[in-house]
Amino acid sequence: DAGVTQSPTHLIKTRGQQVTLRCSPKSGHDTVSWYQQALGQGPQFIFQYYEEEERQRGNFPDRFSGHQFPNYSSELNVNALLLGDSALYLCASTLRGSSYEQYFGPGTRLTVT
């Protein structure tokens, strides 16, 4: 049973560029959440997707956007990258009605120079 997968593993971008990160949820899961983990900090909630719509959003600017596809996979897009966007981006999937247990992927390490 495949767990949550994310791609790419690492990414280096320049300030002002745009980036797209990808996530495939655990088999049978229909809800995907994205988190940003800055160095030395706990993960912070960015947004959650369910039925191809953004269901809830954390305190992140509109430069952060996402998408969920019919197969439940998801993308996170960040525009106009800032140095402060350098972080580990984690994707988590949940099966609706499962006591809210979230399964996390290995993350994408984004470095903005």
Place this chain on the structure above:
Amino acid sequence: AQSVTQLGSHVSVSEGALVLLRCNYSSSVPPYLFWYVQYPNQGLQLLLKYTSAATLVKGINGFEAEFKKSETSFHLTKPSAHMSDAAEYFCAVSAASGYSTLTFGKGTMLLVSP
């Protein structure tokens, strides 16, 4: 609104000693509580969860935690530390109803010496 406070950014123990990682939460609604572990350059692995059933929760790798509503605490313990327990530990809270978004603490790095 919800928040989590983890006391101590670093905790050092000797192998075989008791592990105690502290977590206090604030929540305006009944909470679900979680402990996750993160090894270097990896994602988060769920250790255990409290979802309003038994207040003493047992997890993987010999860890357990007790939900104490009166103290708004959910401390993580393990009777005897192993070298392989060295990692970063995160406490998290979500609302027991509504959407399953997690609010994390800042984490506690557990260091285990021989």
